[in-house]
Amino acid sequence: MDFEFNDDQAAILDGLDQMLAGLRIEAPKHGETVVFAATLDDQLAASGFLDIGREQGFSTLESALIAERLARLPVAVEASSSAIIGLLFPAGEVERPLAVVQGSPLMPARFLPQAHSLLVDRGDDLLHISVDRARVEPVESLFAYPYGRLTSLDGLETRSLGEAPLAPFRRRWRMAMAAECAGLMRSALDTVLEHVKTRQQFGRPLGSFQAVQHRLAMASGTMNATYWLAMRAAWSDSDSDTAIAAAYAQDAIPTFTYDLHQFCGAMGLTLEFPLHYWTYRLKALLGELGGSSAQARAASALTWAQD
Amino acid sequence: MEFGWSEEENVYRARVRSILAKSLPDDWDEIAVHGPGSHMQTEFSRQFCKLLADEGLLIPHWPSEFGGADGKSWDHFILGEEIWAAGEPRGPQYMNVNWIGPVLMQYATRAQQEKYLPPIVAGDVIWCQGFSEPSSGSDLASLRTKAERTEGGYIVNGAKVWTSYAGLADQCFLLTRTSAGKGGIAILLVDMKSPGISVKQIPALIGEGDIHEVFFTDVFVREENRLGAEGQAWEIISYALQNERIGIPRYEFARRILDRAIDKLKADGRFDDPVVQDRAGRVLAKCEAARLMVYRVVDERAHKAPASAFGNLARFSVVQADHAVSDFMLEYMPEGMLGADPMQQAHHQRAIAAGIASGAAEIQLNLAARRYLELPSETSRGL
Numbered sequence: 065m066d067f068e069f070n071d072d073q074a075a076i077l078d079g080l081d082q083m084l085a086g087l088r089i090e091a092p093k094h095g096e097t098v099v100f101a102a103t104l105d106d107q108l109a110a111s112g113f114l115d116i117g118r119e120q121g122f123s124t125l126e127s128a129l130i131a132e133r134l135a136r137l138p139v140a141v142e143a144s145s146s147a148i149i150g151l152l153f154p155a156g157e158v159e160r161p162l163a164v165v166q167g168s169p170l171m172p173a174r175f176l177p178q179a180h181s182l183l184v185d186r187g188d189d190l191l192h193i194s195v196d197r198a199r200v201e202p203v204e205s206l207f208a209y210p211y212g213r214l215t216s217l218d219g220l221e222t223r224s225l226g227e228a229p230l231a232p233f234r235r236r237w238r239m240a241m242a243a244e245c246a247g248l249m250r251s252a253l254d255t256v257l258e259h260v261k262t263r264q265q266f267g268r269p270l271g272s273f274q275a276v277q278h279r280l281a282m283a284s285g286t287m288n289a290t291y292w293l294a295m296r297a298a299w300s301d302s303d304s305d306t307a308i309a310a311a312y313a314q315d316a317i318p319t320f321t322y323d324l325h326q327f328c329g330a331m332g333l334t335l336e337f338p339l340h341y342w343t344y345r346l347k348a349l350l351g352e353l354g355g356s357s358a359q360a361r362a363a364s365a366l367t368w369a370q371d
Numbered sequence: 372m373e374f375g376w377s378e379e380e381n382v383y384r385a386r387v388r389s390i391l392a393k394s395l396p397d398d399w400d401e402i403a404v405h406g407p408g409s410h411m412q413t414e415f416s417r418q419f420c421k422l423l424a425d426e427g428l429l430i431p432h433w434p435s436e437f438g439g440a441d442g443k444s445w446d447h448f449i450l451g452e453e454i455w456a457a458g459e460p461r462g463p464q465y466m467n468v469n470w471i472g473p474v475l476m477q478y479a480t481r482a483q484q485e486k487y488l489p490p491i492v493a494g495d496v497i498w499c500q501g502f503s504e505p506s507s508g509s510d511l512a513s514l515r516t517k518a519e520r521t522e523g524g525y526i527v528n529g530a531k532v533w534t535s536y537a538g539l540a541d542q543c544f545l546l547t548r549t550s551a552g553k554g555g556i557a558i559l560l561v562d563m564k565s566p567g568i569s570v571k572q573i574p575a576l577i578g579e580g581d582i583h584e585v586f587f588t589d590v591f592v593r594e595e596n597r598l599g600a601e602g603q604a605w606e607i608i609s610y611a612l613q614n615e616r617i618g619i620p621r622y623e624f625a626r627r628i629l630d631r632a633i634d635k636l637k638a639d640g641r642f643d644d645p646v647v648q649d650r651a652g653r654v655l656a657k658c659e660a661a662r663l664m665v666y667r668v669v670d671e672r673a674h675k676a677p678a679s680a681f682g683n684l685a686r687f688s689v690v691q692a693d694h695a696v697s698d699f700m701l702e703y704m705p706e707g708m709l710g711a712d713p714m715q716q717a718h719h720q721r722a723i724a725a726g727i728a729s730g731a732a733e734i735q736l737n738l739a740a741r742r743y744l745e746l747p748s749e750t751s752r753g754l
Contacts (some may be wrong), residue, residue: 065376067670069372257746261745269746271746273749277737281739285684292663292666293663296663299372311655361645361652363655364648364651367652
């Protein structure tokens with residue numbers, strides 16, 4: 065048991081931070097609901113960070129560390145699916161960026177406008193679709209991810225991967241979601257902490273009021289627990305740990321995002337204030353893979369079925 | 372970063388389990404159900420802790436110069452998890468090994484260490500903590516029990532309340548006031564057989580023998596029994612509470628009680644209900660969140676890092692987990708509180724104290740807000 069980074073993990077994250085520093089990524093000052101980081105996407109693909117889990121001596125834990133770190137950015141980039149779910153397939157077999165969806169392949173999916181592959185959990189099999197971007201219709205939303213939907217499947221290359229990959233696919237989806245939630249929560253909380261330390265009302269900083277302090281302390285507990293559950297899940301790559309991590313994260317999202325927006329008042333409702341870049345990705349993740357109830361039931365079934 | 376137990380740690384855990392299995396009597400559940408402060412459990416602790424001491428498992432985490440084995444922080448928690456989840460056969464003596472001993476090692480004089488530590492090491496002394504008072508609960512620094520200087524020591528007058536384990540205690544870790552303010556508090560190590568001390572048990576929801584009123588009337592305490600300097604008490608208390616707040620691995624007992632509840636629900640054919648599975652999954656996630664939050668604090672200790680206010684966050688998560696498990700069972704297994712499962716009631720009784728003992732959950736949030744999140748104090752004013 066060791067909660068500190070080993071030398072390799074520290075070096076990987078240091079390298080990632082250096083790459084990000086060079087890109088000078090900042091929250092957009094103009095009013096947009098979502099910003100896709102195309103340059104960062106290109107650099108991630110070229111740098112090998114998203115394939116780190118394939119390297120000797122590394123695993124999904126290092127992939128999750130990268131996914132969490134990238135989720136802290138105010139811009140959206142498809143990283144967690146590629147870095148974590150993508151490891152299920154031989155290198156090059158499923159081309160990134162990846163979009164994932166449950167149910168119908170015609171449902172709106174995150175990152176579909178940029179994706180080369182769409183993976184669809186159809187309940188009884190996993191479907192792989194090679195995406196023709198010309199066939200993707202953008203979907204406008206408040207969620208701070210780019211969304212799109214396929215206009216039809218006609219003429220697209222689709223391939224059923226069968227039922228066997230469904231369980232590992234869901235496991236990795238949950239892992240990716242939990243790691244991403246942890247990074248999103250961290251930046252959202254940091255943004256609000258900075259705000260309440262400086263914003264003055266009734267002659268004192270908002271953050272000096274106990275009613276605010278308690279809820280922010282609880283939010284910090286939520287963020288930290290989400291992070292450690294996600295990292296343990298990424299370390300063990302076990303069905304139950306990943307379901308627990310995703311259940312905890314999704315269960316926490318409503319209270320977490322509500323409180324953070326409350327403390328920013330009307331300012332937090334504007335597109336100019338960056339909070340929504342993280343909270344509206346969290347809100348998008350709340351409904352993924354069936355939502356918190358599906359994850360909680362999976363956690364129950366997977367944990368206590370093993371007894 | 373990694374989250375597995377080493378082979379050595381697994382062997383250690385197996386050894387603790389094996390010793391528990393062979394040393395707990397057949398009627399242990401009936402003893403444990405009354406709580407660590409009960410007469411039966413306290414008396415049992417006197418023989419059990421001696422046995423643990425003989426096995427080298429009472430204070431393995433202590434430094435060897437004080438009788439320990441220089442054990443690892445993680446081993447201390449493995450031991451704590453197994454013993455607390457078994458119903459805490461160390462009774463009140465868990466406090467001795469978790470924080471009273473470590474505080475004495477840190478702040479006591481050599482003579483005090485020679486007097487007070489050997490009985491703890493041998494497993495045959497019961498301590499109580501004289502902290503709260505009728506008018507000083509969460510606001511501990513407002514305590515009034517007075518220690519007035521007299522020749523050779525102090526005369527103590529006042530009352531403590533909600534004092535755990537006082538009925539059978541041999542010694543009291545007593546907070547007293549010598550002058551005004553936080554700097555005017557002194558810690559006295561008081562023999563509970565001293566003339567002028569009387570103890571009255573308070574009937575409570577949390578079990579027999581757990582909380583008491585303790586009255587001090589002209590109790591003489593020698594100066595050599597004061598721990599640290601008069602102005603040093605708050606520093607010592609803060610150090611003590613850092614050890615105390617995550618000292619009990621409550622998440623482990625909560626998780627095992629939850630596992631047990633699921634077994635019963637399965638046996639009754641009720642676990643197929645998706646609503647039950649949903650609720651159980653959310654409660655399970657809270658338990659595991661609490662576990663990792665506490666482990667994060669243990670990891671700080673293992674790396675010899677100074678204690679941080681993360682412990683306050685961890686404590687809060689443990690309270691949430693304990694209550695979540697208890698509430699789950701109240702909703703889906705109410706029969707357990709109606710005589711069908713005494714251990715369910717025992718867990719409930721521990722859970723309802725979790726957010727109150729050793730500093731209320733809201734105090735943990737105050738401390739986390741100020742020390743961990745570095746939010747401004749309530750007295751901050753605008754520029």
